[in-house]
Amino acid sequence: MSYIALEDSAYGVSLFERLEADSANRTITQGPDPALVLDSIKRNISQLLNSRIGESLSAPELGLIDFNDATLGCHDLALQIKLAIRRCLERYEPRLKNIDVQFTPDDESPLNLRFHIKALVNSKALHDSVQIDLLLDTSRKYRVV
Template sequence: MPRSRGQGSLFERLVPDALPRRTRSRQDLAAERIHAIKRHLEHILNSRRGCSMSSPGLGLQDFNDASMGSADLLLLVSKNIRASITAYEPRVKVVAVHSRPDSSQPLSLNFRLECLVPVLNTEEQVEIELVIHHQDRYTRVL
């Protein structure tokens, strides 16, 4: 089967129990595309810059610089998220990255991405939530 834009990875498309593409609704196909993009963003944002020999710019840089203020850190992380997504996820056009403090998770960094994503031949505005956990520095894409 030839590769179509945004249908997930090769392994996702080889799942034997998956319904044929032509039997799924337009809404199901759009939801699958958004879900595939979110999974890919999670892979990108959980990579660390310099750890991939074949793609040294992949991922986020290390933000353990203690001399930086919190506002400067949020600005730097926001720019870094935008640059990583722009470079490694061509299906997403990042319009804005907003820091969103969460009082229930004071040590985590929370962001909201406003993006344009091509879905079913039109560009849809999609908001994606990111949480970078303090202890393990794992990024969850919601």
């Protein structure tokens, strides 16, 4: 029987997700379900990136700035957003490490900006790499696709 450290078994999903009535009961010997961890990470990424700096009084630097600056070209804008996404995830998504964010142009919908995130799950219980696609749509909302 293998032992999973308590902090690693709890590390997979958020506190509120663990408190939900329909969440599965786990013992210390069970590790986190990788699918649930990935879903939790995706939800958190979406919430983080759709937050704006200054909206949270307890964490004023949480989120991204509003990139509604017409003076930036499309390539410069994509570069600035890419760097901001990486900084935000490095700071506020501790379950990920070695985060790489790439801009992927969308020729069919040039008004949408697409980004691809590659990272490793930062847990001894899970040794998975994750790849997540993001879309910044015309309503300026980030969606995990």
